[in-house]
Amino acid sequence: MKALSAVAEAVQASTTLAIDAMYKKMQAEGINVIGFGAGEPDFNTPEHIKEAGIRAICENKTRYTQTVGIQELREAVCRRLQEDCGIAYQPNQIVVSSGAKHNLYAALRTLINPGDEVILPAPYWVSYYELIKIAGGVPVEIQTTAEQGFKMSEAQLRNAITAKTKLLILNNPSNPTGMIYDEEALRMVAQICVEHDLYVIADEIYYGLVYDQKPFCSFVSLGENIKERTILINGVSKSYAMTGWRIGYAAAPEPIAKVMANYLSHTTSAPSSVSQWAAVEALSGDQAGIEAMRQAFEERRNYIYERMNQIPLVSCIKPEGAFYAMMNLDQLIGKTIGGVVIQNSDDFAQVFLEKGLVAVVPCTGFGAPNYVRWSYATSMQNITEGLDRLERFLAE
Numbered sequence: 001m002k003a004l005s006a007v008a009e010a011v012q013a014s015t016t017l018a019i020d021a022m023y024k025k026m027q028a029e030g031i032n033v034i035g036f037g038a039g040e041p042d043f044n045t046p047e048h049i050k051e052a053g054i055r056a057i058c059e060n061k062t063r064y065t066q067t068v069g070i071q072e073l074r075e076a077v078c079r080r081l082q083e084d085c086g087i088a089y090q091p092n093q094i095v096v097s098s099g100a101k102h103n104l105y106a107a108l109r110t111l112i113n114p115g116d117e118v119i120l121p122a123p124y125w126v127s128y129y130e131l132i133k134i135a136g137g138v139p140v141e142i143q144t145t146a147e148q149g150f151k152m153s154e155a156q157l158r159n160a161i162t163a164k165t166k167l168l169i170l171n172n173p174s175n176p177t178g179m180i181y182d183e184e185a186l187r188m189v190a191q192i193c194v195e196h197d198l199y200v201i202a203d204e205i206y207y208g209l210v211y212d213q214k215p216f217c218s219f220v221s222l223g224e225n226i227k228e229r230t231i232l233i234n235g236v237s238k239s240y241a242m243t244g245w246r247i248g249y250a251a252a253p254e255p256i257a258k259v260m261a262n263y264l265s266h267t268t269s270a271p272s273s274v275s276q277w278a279a280v281e282a283l284s285g286d287q288a289g290i291e292a293m294r295q296a297f298e299e300r301r302n303y304i305y306e307r308m309n310q311i312p313l314v315s316c317i318k319p320e321g322a323f324y325a326m327m328n329l330d331q332l333i334g335k336t337i338g339g340v341v342i343q344n345s346d347d348f349a350q351v352f353l354e355k356g357l358v359a360v361v362p363c364t365g366f367g368a369p370n371y372v373r374w375s376y377a378t379s380m381q382n383i384t385e386g387l388d389r390l391e392r393f394l395a396e
């Protein structure tokens with residue numbers, strides 16, 4: 001038989017899948033394992049949002065909608081972006097899609113020609129890397145360290161730019177690092193992108209989960225010359241505990257939004273109508289529940305940060321947003337733990353699950369092979385027990 005698509009075959013299976021499969025198998029066998037892999041809130045979707053979805057079904061709002069989403073939702077997106085981030089968009093600049101990941105895919109498809117280089121600061125969310133390749137682009141990593149707060153410097157960004165550079169992906173707050181670029185750092189990035197005529201995909205899906213009362217600065221708010229070259233990616237999955245509803249959105253200059261819409265019209269037709277009505281309620285309704293979730297995440301963040309840094313041989317820097325902590329394994333590399341010589345985070349994650357009964361995400365696929373990611377989107381009880389297990393595991 002003829003070969004499958006070379007592009008499709010080049011896509012790497014997620015490095016987290018092997019751990020996840022093993023975790024689920026152990027759970028099914030009744031083994032008391034604790035998982036810190038989830039990239040989603042452990043909270044349920046708030047009641048008023050669920051009711052809006054149920055109402056939509058009862059009112060037969062169950063047909064195809066416009067490709068870019070219902071007018072009511074695009075208006076709700078504009079109001080929320082204005083209120084929360086101080087940025088002005090019109091509904092014709094909003095493209096609603098089946099999750100922010102799908103918007104990212106459409107955005108990359110819209111911007112990339114074969115061979116275009118895409119700058120990706122590492123550690124990065126694993127899907128960016130694969131999505132760039134699927135779209136025909138060439139990922140160009142910028143390696144950042146914990147000492148720099150996982151934020152790229154001006155020199156690093158300038159050095160990464162070539163004649164082939166088309167765009168930069170900027171994830172703020174970041175998955176997996178939890179780090180946040182402040183306004184000054186964003187201005188530096190913005191200036192360079194304008195100077196070199198680069199597009200930017202600004203993924204701000206975690207903007208509602210920022211701690212220590214830090215202000216959040218949207219990249220787009222920096223000026224019209226930035227807004228005109230940026231596709232802003234956002235969605236309801238993380239802040240509103242709506243991962244399964246699959247609603248994300250992009251905000252972009254109208255000509256870009258139109259091309260994205262054409263692309264989506266032939267691939268999905270439209271996102272789920274029922275989910276769109278629930279998202280209208282999420283963005284327009286009472287926001288108090290959202291703040292309660294944010295506070296719970298902040299408490300967990302404080303605990304995990306304090307506790308992890310008291311455990312010998314591992315450390316993490318203090319996440320400023322999102323719900324992930326990056327645990328550094330440098331001091332464990334080359335050591336034998338549980339009968340295994342630890343060469344990278346894949347080895348650690350496997351033996352920690354098998355022997356320590358804790359599932360964490362190895363960051364080899366995230367451009368950070370000596371780190372594992374702990375998601376603190378789980379109960380305090382699990383977090384406490386998970387760190388107790390880490391302490392015992394490393395002590396042995």
Ligand SMILES: Cc1ncc(COP(=O)(O)O)c(C=O)c1O
Binds near residue numbers: 171
């Ligand atoms: C940085 C980032 N962007 C986008 C997404 C995708 O979100 P959605 O569930 O809306 O597709 C995720 C989910 O993990 C994420 O971490």
